[in-house]
Amino acid sequence: MDPKLASIENDAGESPKYLAARGGMFEILNQILKSTASSAHGGSDGRTALHAAVVEKHFDIVEALLRFKQQLIKETGHQGRTPLFYAASLGQHRTVKRLLELDTSIAYVLDKEGHSPIHVAASKGHSSVIREIIRHCPDSGEICDLYGQNALHMAIIGGTAHVVSIY
Structure with missing residues (x-):
């Protein structure tokens, strides 16, 4: 494979790495990772390849990308959200665990609305993620978010009172 091909985006602004991650194409992604150190990996939705793998629940892809580059876990995509934010939002506690094992500082990264991963998990009632x-x-x-609300506030506002006992 020509390494230059891995950095060419399609008309929608999606790189081969992003498309392989989003589509769960492990072998293709693995070949791309082996052939190039290209940082091109974005999608038209402003997400990275790791974001796409988390959202699409391709856990083998998530692991492959994390092994390849640990800095991927700090990259923000749409609305300033990290892969941890997406995993917390979707209730993927195993992915949350894996990401936090690599770097706990990402738990404190706020999105553009001032929410952290624990805020979104609380608002959606994902107790295992919390x-x-x-x-x-x-x-x-x-x-606290931009309005001075912590995760407990978010749980109450979101109507997910069952998570209140975690605190």
């Missing part, structure tokens, strides 16, 4: 975040980052429940 437990995982608190296990790795015990003070993360104190993070």
Whole structure:
């Protein structure tokens, strides 16, 4: 494979790495990762290849990308959201655990609305994700958004009172 091909985006602004990650094409992604150190990996939706793999629940792709480059976990996509934010939003506690094992600082990254991963997990009632975040980052429940609201506020506002007992 010509390494230059991995950096060419299609008309929609999607790189081969992004398309392979989004489509769950493990072998193709693996070949791209082996052949090039290209940082081109975006999609037309402003997400990275890792974002796409998390959203599409391609956990083998997530692991491959994390092994390839640990800096991917800090990259933000649409609305300033990290892969941890997407995993927390979707209730993917195993992915949350894996991402936090690599770097706990990502639990404190706020999106453009001022929400952290624990905020979104609380608002959606993903108790296993909240437990995982608190296990790795015990003070993360104190993070406040732009309106001074922490995860407990978000749980109450989101009508997910069952997660209140976690605090």
